[in-house]
Amino acid sequence: MSNIGSYQKRLLNFNWSLAEKELEYHDGDIINIGWYCSDRICLQGKGDRIALHFENFAGKERKYTFNDIRLASNTVGTLLTNLGLQNRDRICLFMDRVPELYFSFLGILKIGAVAQPLFSAFGDESLYVRLEDAQTRAIITQSKYLPKIRRIRDKLPFLEYIIVLDHTKTKNLENKEYAFYLEEIPAVEKMEIFPTKSESPSVLHYTSGTTGQPKGVQHVHYSLISQYLTTKWVLDLQDDDIYWCTADPGWVTGTSYGIIGPWSLGITQCVLDAGFSAQAWYRFIEKYKISMWYSSPTAIRSLMKAGNELAMSYDLSSLRHLASIGEPLNPEAVIWSQRVFGKPFHDTYWQTETGSIMISNFPGMKIKPGSMGKPFPGITGVILDQERFEPIKEAGKIGLIAFRPGWPAMMRGYCNNQEIYKKKFVGRWYLTGDKGSIDNEGYFWFVGRDDDIINTGGHLVSPFEVESALLEYPAIGESAVVSKPDEVNMEVVKAFITLKPGFLFNSELELDIMNFIRKRLSSLAMPQEIEYMDKLPRTRSGKIMRRLLHAKEWGEDIGDISTLEND
Amino acid sequence: MEKMDLDEIKELVLNYVKNEYLDDEEIDLDYDTPLISSGYVDSFSMVSLLVFLENKFKIKIPPSKATPEAFDSVNKIIALVDQFTG
Numbered sequence: 001m002s003n004i005g006s007y008q009k010r011l012l013n014f015n016w017s018l019a020e021k022e023l024e025y026h027d028g029d030i031i032n033i034g035w036y037c038s039d040r041i042c043l044q045g046k047g048d049r050i051a052l053h054f055e056n057f058a059g060k061e062r063k064y065t066f067n068d069i070r071l072a073s074n075t076v077g078t079l080l081t082n083l084g085l086q087n088r089d090r091i092c093l094f095m096d097r098v099p100e101l102y103f104s105f106l107g108i109l110k111i112g113a114v115a116q117p118l119f120s121a122f123g124d125e126s127l128y129v130r131l132e133d134a135q136t137r138a139i140i141t142q143s144k145y146l147p148k149i150r151r152i153r154d155k156l157p158f159l160e161y162i163i164v165l166d167h168t169k170t171k172n173l174e175n176k177e178y179a180f181y182l183e184e185i186p187a188v189e190k191m192e193i194f195p196t197k198s199e200s201p202s203v204l205h206y207t208s209g210t211t212g213q214p215k216g217v218q219h220v221h222y223s224l225i226s227q228y229l230t231t232k233w234v235l236d237l238q239d240d241d242i243y244w245c246t247a248d249p250g251w252v253t254g255t256s257y258g259i260i261g262p263w264s265l266g267i268t269q270c271v272l273d274a275g276f277s278a279q280a281w282y283r284f285i286e287k288y289k290i291s292m293w294y295s296s297p298t299a300i301r302s303l304m305k306a307g308n309e310l311a312m313s314y315d316l317s318s319l320r321h322l323a324s325i326g327e328p329l330n331p332e333a334v335i336w337s338q339r340v341f342g343k344p345f346h347d348t349y350w351q352t353e354t355g356s357i358m359i360s361n362f363p364g365m366k367i368k369p370g371s372m373g374k375p376f377p378g379i380t381g382v383i384l385d386q387e388r389f390e391p392i393k394e395a396g397k398i399g400l401i402a403f404r405p406g407w408p409a410m411m412r413g414y415c416n417n418q419e420i421y422k423k424k425f426v427g428r429w430y431l432t433g434d435k436g437s438i439d440n441e442g443y444f445w446f447v448g449r450d451d452d453i454i455n456t457g458g459h460l461v462s463p464f465e466v467e468s469a470l471l472e473y474p475a476i477g478e479s480a481v482v483s484k485p486d487e488v489n490m491e492v493v494k495a496f497i498t499l500k501p502g503f504l505f506n507s508e509l510e511l512d513i514m515n516f517i518r519k520r521l522s523s524l525a526m527p528q529e530i531e532y533m534d535k536l537p538r539t540r541s542g543k544i545m546r547r548l549l550h551a552k553e554w555g556e557d558i559g560d561i562s563t564l565e566n567d
Numbered sequence: 568m569e570k571m572d573l574d575e576i577k578e579l580v581l582n583y584v585k586n587e588y589l590d591d592e593e594i595d596l597d598y599d600t601p602l603i604s605s606g607y608v609d610s611f612s613m614v615s616l617l618v619f620l621e622n623k624f625k626i627k628i629p630p631s632k633a634t635p636e637a638f639d640s641v642n643k644i645i646a647l648v649d650q651f652t653g
Binding site: 057144148275492507514524 | 615635
């Protein structure tokens with residue numbers, strides 16, 4: 001029996017107070033995610049239960065009970081307080097998915113500070129703009145990332161503490177740097193947890209913006225309410241489940257459903273800190289007997305490429321429920337998973353801004369392969385007419401996916417950017433920036449983005465950010481960046497460039513540009529292909545016609561080109 | 568390109584990976600260290616490594632052969648390159 005039971009029955013008289021009641025929260029109470037994910041589980045008598053099975057790429061294992069993570073997060077919290085950090089300070093986590101990241105996340109929240117997780121593959125510029133925008137006061141990292149931080153720290157006047165949690169002590173620490181071995185510090189049994197309230201800021205995640213600058217999405221402690229209930233009803237986590245969320249905590253899935261959701265329910269989860277390998281993933285599932293698996297369409301398509309025989313050579317019978325997030329799950333992947341694992345992946349849909357799952361294929365519900373599913377109870381989702389912003393009643397008609405604001409995990413603003421925040425709302429609706437349709441049975445179908453943002457392997461990349469970085473490369477005169485189709489990642493970044501006089505395009509230059517962007521922004525933003533053009537297509541008013549380049553890559557009709565500049 | 572022996576090629580690829588993809592000089596990389604499955608080189612970055620190999624050794628590696636498994640160590644990369652060099 002699934003946790004949600006009947007979806008239809010849950011829709012009747014739904015109220016978020018159901019989750020509040022289960023979490024014993026009352027309006028006006030203190031609510032601290034750090035406490036809920038560790039201390040409360042121990043108070044429920046589950047302190048000896050394994051909270052985290054960790055394994056790195058070399059097979060080194062570590063495991064921690066809920067009492068261990070309570071103590072470790074207390075220790076980090078106390079350490080931060082002793083350094084002089086306090087509530088509302090923004091503290092960045094710039095680490096691989098090692099246990100210290102998870103403890104630190106909870107420790108930061110316990111002192112009332114704001115956790116700002118950032119993807120550890122970010123290059124210098126990507127890291128810098130996000131720390132600068134957030135006025136981050138401290139960064140918790142690993143020694144391997146010190147060189148990157150040292151290159152930018154002098155430009156960050158607000159950054160006072162660089163805290164290294166795995167320091168080998170072979171390197172000399174420099175200004176503002178502090179090194180600790182958590183295992184060497186006496187565990188802190190008791191700490192005073194900061195009395196955060198429902199609207200106290202909790203997590204700050206950055207996502208790509210349509211204007212080129214990334215946006216800091218601010219969440220609050222009350223987000224727990226919907227993260228808890230969606231984990232329970234959509235991911236269907238049950239008391240004896242072993243859970244694996246493959247997302248990196250540098251992104252919102254890795255915190256909402258890679259930390260907060262499972263641990264607020266007291267569920268054992270597994271973390272594999274390694275690059276993708278089909279063999280390693282199947283071995284991991286087999287070894288830890290994972291029963292609930294939340295992954296991405298890109299990973300699923302990579303597993304499909306690795307072949308059915310490989311999957312069949314492992315004992316994956318522990319798998320009970322599968323779900324997917326990141327980009328639309330193609331019907332072939334749903335059908336493949338049914339054939340190979342004996343159960344389908346359930347697609348889910350949400351965003352950094354929504355903080356929790358909004359639309360999903362629920363356990364027990366008829367799955368239409370390729371569909372996003374239906375809105376979570378309590379969520380009003382619609383398709384809006386693109387000009388009048390009124391809900392479309394006609395089945396199958398494409399429009400803007402929008403939601404009625406008011407669910408607990410909804411973002412509370414963009415850091416330093418209220419103008420852009422206001423533009424996300426029209427009338428009574430929050431605009432997702434995605435387009436879709438609803439069929440005659442109420443299922444949502446994803447069509448694409450309403451803007452130029454590129455979704456590569458489930459990660460959003462701003463073409464404007466890449467174009468700006470390209471223009472900093474000495475040889476490049478102009479740049480235009482679009483997506484191009486990709487069998488595994490759905491779409492990848494492609495750049496069109498012109499060169500300044502005196503430069504010649506060849507594969508050496510192409511490689512140098514790729515590496516320039518990878519180090520400056522990230523590997524996700526690195527163009528997977530660079531095409532040289534004598535001139536970029538422009539309108540008569542001089543604007544680059546990115547639409548034309550996009551259509552060319554996707555084999556689409558190029559549409560109206562009456563405004564195209566002629567020679 | 569002047570003729571290189573196997574050891575020179577291995578050294579060249581190892582140094583390229585170290586210099587381009589690893590920021591931490593203390594990471595001990597050898598010819599068998601996992602590159603992709605360890606996360607030292609992610610799947611998106613593999614494309615730039617592929618372009619490097621194709622440029623350096625004047626070869627064309629088909630997409631079907633440029634898999635994470637084939638790129639997972641310097642020794643595996645050398646074996647792949649060897650398939651396409653004269």
